[in-house]
Amino acid sequence: MFPVPEYPAVLDFFSPEARELIRSSPPLSSLPEEVVRRAVQRLRWRTAADMSVGFSSEEVRKEVQSFYLMCQALATVSYPYSREVRLAGEKTEEVVRYRLHHLFREYEAACLEVVRRRLRVEELGDLRGRIPREDLFRIRNASLREAGVPLEGGEIYPQHQPKYLLPWTDLAPLLRVNKLQLTGLYLVEGKAVVTPYQLWNLFSGLVGLECEEYLASLCERFSEREEPPEPLVRVGERIASLLPSEVELRIPSGKLRPEFFPPCVKHALSGVGAGGRNYAITVLLTSFLSHARLPPRGKVVTRIRDLPEGFSVVKEEIIPLIFEAAERCRPPLFSDQPQERANIYYHLGFGMTTDPRPEDSGRSKWYRPPNCKKISSSAPFLCTPDEWCRDIRNPLTYYYKRLRLEGRRDGVQRGDAGGKEEVLPGGVEQA
Amino acid sequence: MEQLGLYLKRHFPFSAYVSVALYERPSKREGWIKSELAFDVDAKDLPVKACGCGQGRVCEGCLEEARRVLLLISDVLRSDLGLRDHHFSYSGRGFHLRVLDEKVMRLEQNERAQLVSYVTGGVIPTDLTFLLGYSRVFREFCARTLERLPGERLREALPRLARRIQEKKGEIVGAIRRGRVEEIRELVGGNGRLLDFLAKLNSAWVDGKVTVDIKRILRLPSTLHSGVSMKCVYIRDMEKFSLDQAVPRFVLEGKG
Numbered sequence: 001m002f003p004v005p006e007y008p009a010v011l012d013f014f015s016p017e018a019r020e021l022i023r024s025s026p027p028l029s030s031l032p033e034e035v036v037r038r039a040v041q042r043l044r045w046r047t048a049a050d051m052s053v054g055f056s057s058e059e060v061r062k063e064v065q066s067f068y069l070m071c072q073a074l075a076t077v078s079y080p081y082s083r084e085v086r087l088a089g090e091k092t093e094e095v096v097r098y099r100l101h102h103l104f105r106e107y108e109a110a111c112l113e114v115v116r117r118r119l120r121v122e123e124l125g126d127l128r129g130r131i132p133r134e135d136l137f138r139i140r141n142a143s144l145r146e147a148g149v150p151l152e153g154g155e156i157y158p159q160h161q162p163k164y165l166l167p168w169t170d171l172a173p174l175l176r177v178n179k180l181q182l183t184g185l186y187l188v189e190g191k192a193v194v195t196p197y198q199l200w201n202l203f204s205g206l207v208g209l210e211c212e213e214y215l216a217s218l219c220e221r222f223s224e225r226e227e228p229p230e231p232l233v234r235v236g237e238r239i240a241s242l243l244p245s246e247v248e249l250r251i252p253s254g255k256l257r258p259e260f261f262p263p264c265v266k267h268a269l270s271g272v273g274a275g276g277r278n279y280a281i282t283v284l285l286t287s288f289l290s291h292a293r294l295p296p297r298g299k300v301v302t303r304i305r306d307l308p309e310g311f312s313v314v315k316e317e318i319i320p321l322i323f324e325a326a327e328r329c330r331p332p333l334f335s336d337q338p339q340e341r342a343n344i345y346y347h348l349g350f351g352m353t354t355d356p357r358p359e360d361s362g363r364s365k366w367y368r369p370p371n372c373k374k375i376s377s378s379a380p381f382l383c384t385p386d387e388w389c390r391d392i393r394n395p396l397t398y399y400y401k402r403l404r405l406e407g408r409r410d411g412v413q414r415g416d417a418g419g420k421e422e423v424l425p426g427g428v429e430q431a
Numbered sequence: 432m433e434q435l436g437l438y439l440k441r442h443f444p445f446s447a448y449v450s451v452a453l454y455e456r457p458s459k460r461e462g463w464i465k466s467e468l469a470f471d472v473d474a475k476d477l478p479v480k481a482c483g484c485g486q487g488r489v490c491e492g493c494l495e496e497a498r499r500v501l502l503l504i505s506d507v508l509r510s511d512l513g514l515r516d517h518h519f520s521y522s523g524r525g526f527h528l529r530v531l532d533e534k535v536m537r538l539e540q541n542e543r544a545q546l547v548s549y550v551t552g553g554v555i556p557t558d559l560t561f562l563l564g565y566s567r568v569f570r571e572f573c574a575r576t577l578e579r580l581p582g583e584r585l586r587e588a589l590p591r592l593a594r595r596i597q598e599k600k601g602e603i604v605g606a607i608r609r610g611r612v613e614e615i616r617e618l619v620g621g622n623g624r625l626l627d628f629l630a631k632l633n634s635a636w637v638d639g640k641v642t643v644d645i646k647r648i649l650r651l652p653s654t655l656h657s658g659v660s661m662k663c664v665y666i667r668d669m670e671k672f673s674l675d676q677a678v679p680r681f682v683l684e685g686k687g
Contacts, residue, residue: 131563132562132563134560134562135561135562135563135564138558138560138561141558142557142558167513167534168512168513169534169535169538172538172539172542175541175542175545176539176541176542177541178541181545181554182542182545182546182548182549182565183545183548183549183554183556183565183569184556184557184565185564185565186561186563186564186565187511187512187513187564187565188510188511188563188564189510189511189513190511190512190513190514190534191513387463387645387646405540405541406540406541
């Protein structure tokens with residue numbers, strides 16, 4: 001047991017203890033400056049002093065509050081899978097890993113109790129005798145390599161000795177996003193043999209991943225409302241201003257990947273009938289294509305001209321796609337509504353014009369894609385959800401998610417397709 | 432089942448399939464709940480064929496090879512991944528393995544793609560020398576692939592190394608089986624290009640698209656594969672499977 005019963009909350013921010021602490025806290029937007037400062041600084045933590053939390057209820061409470069404040073504030077100025085979201089996930093992972101490392105020797109049983117809520121960990125026990133000795137040495141060496149410890153000479157710490165077993169299926173969330181490779185695990189009878197060091201990494205990886213998912217859901221929730229609470233936005237802007245300036249995004253900009261577009265966007269691209277044209281082309285397609293091709297850098301980007309090559313991308317790539325889709329409508333959109341050309345530029349933030357200049361960017365609002373709920377109520381004919389639409393609340397998130405999961409995957413190697421492949425209605429293929 | 436039988440008799444469809452997916456509303460294929468884990472080894476698409484058949488052609492040797500590969504995969508799924516409840520069928524041109532273990536039924540596409548890489552040895556391991564685990568799978572598949580690899584394919588893929596590999600094939604296969612990294616390097620050279628090439632071929636032993644697709648439909652056992660006039664049959668004992676079990680009665684009577 002930890003000296004403070006709620007201490008598991010600082011090892012797993014999504015544990016019942018952490019949730020209970022947040023439930024009994026005042027609104028996050030009204031927390032004292034000390035907690036706000038901690039929330040703002042979290043992503044810049046480097047040292048043990050930053051990451052340590054003493055065994056006091058007060059410290060635990062402040063730590064959990066600052067974590068949730070950081071998440072909510074960041075979500076007001078960020079996008080799902082943005083650089084900020086990724087950094088928050090990675091930092092959370094690092095913090096949890098550090099704490100487990102720090103506490104494990106003295107509080108192994110208590111730490112394992114927290115870990116076991118996510119991973120069904122058991123001691124190696126009898127199986128140790130059935131694993132070749134050489135392999136146990138190799139698992140140890142792999143753990144040392146992961147930790148960056150030289151294999152030659154020096155004392156080998158117990159955290160690098162194979163000690164635990166856990167079902168590989170418990171690691172599915174990490175496998176799903178390729179944060180872990182199944183072929184990198186040593187598997188026996190459905191269980192991975194790991195060292196304590198590897199166990200800390202796996203557990204902290206799961207917490208970091210849940211942090212990213214939580215942030216993504218918050219981003220979507222805030223984008224449903226026009227204005228997130230002002231105090232949260234201010235904290236979010238403070239966090240974003242402290243982040244490193246280099247641009248390295250998980251959301252790949254560059255060529256659009258129409259194969260990953262959500263069904264509603266594919267439908268709009270293929271042209272729609274009278275009655276739905278304005279919504280499909282001007283509202284949905286314009287906002288979706290511009291944001292998908294020019295992913296915002298997470299901080300509040302409100303103008304296309306703030307993005308490198310934003311204007312030329314709009315003129316040369318996005319507008320042609322939108323106008324071609326407008327032509328495919330029945331009847332073609334501009335044949336009876338020529339003013340919609342200007343309206344499209346208006347939705348891209350250039351004001352009502354048919355010949356925008358870079359300096360016009362910012363004259364009107366650059367609209368974000370509407371949420372799924374809005375699409376299904378305003379244009380139900382566009383909404384034909386597929387399997388990926390589960391848990392998605394915005395078409396852009398659908399695209400980012402598929403890009404992240406499918407675009408990053410090394411395509412499964414296939415044999416030469418000798419026969420003809422038939423595709424049944426609904427995209428079902430047969431073997 | 433009775434209803435299905437009556438329906439098939441009444442409508443005698445050209446082909447009949449069954450989905451790997453379970454849905455809340457199956458008639459509309461809506462409300463995905465979970466999916467079987469399916470592996471498809473198609474005898475016409477084997478990445479290497481010791482029998483000399485060309486791509487798209489199938490002989491009894493190809494089918495026997497497909498059967499053995501699927502048994503090997505089934506073994507890895509049991510021993511390493513701890514998965515039970517395996518069901519085999521002969522599809523008419525190859526074999527299907529459907530795993531109904533609850534542990535994997537809810538896995539999504541990426542995890543299934545990783546399973547394909549694992550069970551076929553489709554990725555070079557970080558450490559080739561582990562006696563068990565993934566390294567063993569990789570070595571076994573590499574050795575199998577190289578043993579059956581025709582010289583012509585080697586010359587196309589690795590023109591500079593092909594002759595050397597061909598001459599020392601037996602030794603190289605032995606070194607791969609034993610996980611002797613240095614020995615492989617000395618025998619082959621080429622900075623691991625042979626292992627890269629073999630890993631790519633390995634992953635083509637199964638049709639990865641089938642495994643990854645959580646809505647795939649597979650030919651229904653007990654129905655006829657009209658393209659080859661063979662029955663798709665459920666196999667109770669894969670070790671003892673004989674093609675005779677898949678010959679339809681009308682073909683036997685025709686011969687008689």
